[in-house]
Amino acid sequence: MGPEIARVETDSILEHQADVVVIGGGVIGLTSALFLAERGVKVVLVEKGGIACEQSSRNWGWCRQSARDPREFDLIREALRLWRGMDDRCQAKTGFRTPGILFAARSEVDEAKYREWSEKAALAGIHTRMVCGTELAKLLPQDGNLPRSALYCDSDGCAEPQWAGPAFAQAARRLGTNLVTQCAARGIETTAGRVSAVVTEKGVVKCGAVVAAGGAWTRRILRELNVSLPQLKVRASVARTTAIENGPVPSLWDGSTAFRKRADGGYTIADGTRIVVPVTPDCLRFFLPFVPVLKMDWKGLRLKLDGRFFTEWQEAAAVPWDRPSPYEAMRVLDPEPDQDYLDELLRRLRSRYPAFAGARLAQSWAGFIDVTPDLIPVISGVEKISGLIVATGFSGHGFGISPGAGHLVADLVCGVKPIVDTRNFRFSRFFEGSMPRPTTGV
Numbered sequence: 163m164g165p166e167i168a169r170v171e172t173d174s175i176l177e178h179q180a181d182v183v184v185i186g187g188g189v190i191g192l193t194s195a196l197f198l199a200e201r202g203v204k205v206v207l208v209e210k211g212g213i214a215c216e217q218s219s220r221n222w223g224w225c226r227q228s229a230r231d232p233r234e235f236d237l238i239r240e241a242l243r244l245w246r247g248m249d250d251r252c253q254a255k256t257g258f259r260t261p262g263i264l265f266a267a268r269s270e271v272d273e274a275k276y277r278e279w280s281e282k283a284a285l286a287g288i289h290t291r292m293v294c295g296t297e298l299a300k301l302l303p304q305d306g307n308l309p310r311s312a313l314y315c316d317s318d319g320c321a322e323p324q325w326a327g328p329a330f331a332q333a334a335r336r337l338g339t340n341l342v343t344q345c346a347a348r349g350i351e352t353t354a355g356r357v358s359a360v361v362t363e364k365g366v367v368k369c370g371a372v373v374a375a376g377g378a379w380t381r382r383i384l385r386e387l388n389v390s391l392p393q394l395k396v397r398a399s400v401a402r403t404t405a406i407e408n409g410p411v412p413s414l415w416d417g418s419t420a421f422r423k424r425a426d427g428g429y430t431i432a433d434g435t436r437i438v439v440p441v442t443p444d445c446l447r448f449f450l451p452f453v454p455v456l457k458m459d460w461k462g463l464r465l466k467l468d469g470r471f472f473t474e475w476q477e478a479a480a481v482p483w484d485r486p487s488p489y490e491a492m493r494v495l496d497p498e499p500d501q502d503y504l505d506e507l508l509r510r511l512r513s514r515y516p517a518f519a520g521a522r523l524a525q526s527w528a529g530f531i532d533v534t535p536d537l538i539p540v541i542s543g544v545e546k547i548s549g550l551i552v553a554t555g556f557s558g559h560g561f562g563i564s565p566g567a568g569h570l571v572a573d574l575v576c577g578v579k580p581i582v583d584t585r586n587f588r589f590s591r592f593f594e595g596s597m598p599r600p601t602t603g604v
């Protein structure tokens with residue numbers, strides 16, 4: 163079962179005409195709808211399950227510039243600027259604050275990598291520094307296994323994933339967005355090479371533009387239009403602890419351990435090296451483009467052949483749009499967490515920090531993360547279909563960047579000067595000869 167999230171009621175009636183239909187009620191679809199609605203654009207947003215019930219409420223809540231891929235520097239800087247105003251903009255709490263983030267360096271090699279990254283980031287206006295000794299000990303009080311140093315970004319932030327999606331949704335609705343949940347988009351209609359309507363389980367919505375923000379489902383949504391998006395899903399497990407006193411304030415990434423202090427006084431914890439890659443038909447299809455991802459520092463990736471192979475094989479089959487679609491058969495992707503990893507992680511934290519001694523796991527969950535071959539998103543039009551904007555493939559770091567991404571989507575739909583240069587996020591990069599590769603930046 164996913165984390166507890168404030169339920170956003172559906173509008174009872176699906177409107178049948180809009181300027182833009184947004185497919186997907188995760189943080190990317192929601193921020194897109196919000197920034198479009200602010201510009202007076204009539205939006206219908208359809209979500210097959212509940213608002214932010216997939217990745218957008220299951221993530222760690224980090225809004226980080228640290229250790230970002232340089233291709234995302236401009237967008238994350240803009241996203242952080244927007245986050246600072248999101249509570250006011252939404253008239254609701256997203257939980258955004260800036261406790262800072264630490265990336266632990268346990269070797270000279272790590273330290274040199276972070277230093278190099280930090281210099282690169284500074285040129286883009288992202289200020290971080292290496293901390294060690296008493297300064298680091300103050301940031302991680304009573305740490306029984308203090309690293310030799312850490313990359314520290316004090317302007318890095320976090321928000322509460324279980325609050326942010328609902329806050330964005332209510333704000334978009336207040337500005338006139340028709341927001342309908344339990345409503346799958348079964349297909350996108352085109353007329354003379356232009357999107358003209360979205361067929362949903364509750365009827366047809368005529369429109370001039372479509373934003374495909376279906377997270378892990380976007381590949382399937384696009385395939386019906388003969389548009390092939392190289393996208394895979396990986397599974398990660400997360401837990402939240404009960405509230406504890408005097409724990410560390412900044413979030414920490416330490417090779418495998420990751421934690422973030424939550425607004426409720428507990429911690430969101432995860433082992434970032436325990437990532438499972440289910441072997442699926444797409445996994446075989448895209449093996450070659452994803453080899454660089456498998457090889458890089460996703461050291462802990464574990465390939466697993468299980469029931470997902472057949473599930474995805476069945477889901478891929480085309481279904482006529484007047485019949486229930488695979489989206490309706492799977493309202494919320496809700497994989498089982500790897501409980502053993504999480505129990506072991508809590509044991510490690512207890513032995514490292516006295517503050518965690520009394521902590522218990524209050525809840526565990528898992529989520530499927532959608533990834534692209536170069537681990538950066540697609541935020542882009544598609545050459546052969548006008549009016550279609552794709553916003554997907556955030557590769558495990560789309561929550562923090564979401565306000566920037568939503569703003570960029572709105573810019574693209576409205577045809578105004580984009581908030582950042584869009585070249586890095588173009589869809590066509592996958593079809594220009596050599597496949598783009600991941601670069602973590604560190």
Ligand SMILES: Cc1cc2nc3c(=O)[nH]c(=O)nc-3n(C[C@H](O)[C@H](O)[C@H](O)COP(=O)(O)OP(=O)(O)OC[C@H]3O[C@@H](n4cnc5c(N)ncnc54)[C@H](O)[C@@H]3O)c2cc1C
Nearest residue numbers: 186188190210218221222224347377529556559560561562
């Ligand atoms: C365990 C975990 C940890 C993470 N940690 C972080 C982090 O700390 N920081 C960070 O920045 N990012 C993090 N991420 C990544 C981040 O959560 C995602 O990048 C982000 O939420 C993606 O948002 P989205 O809107 O694209 O996708 P989703 O949140 O997956 O939303 C897509 C929505 O589209 C809907 N949908 C799909 N198909 C259809 C259809 N046909 N019709 C209607 N609706 C449809 C789905 O039901 C879903 O609700 C993490 C992710 C996970 C799983």
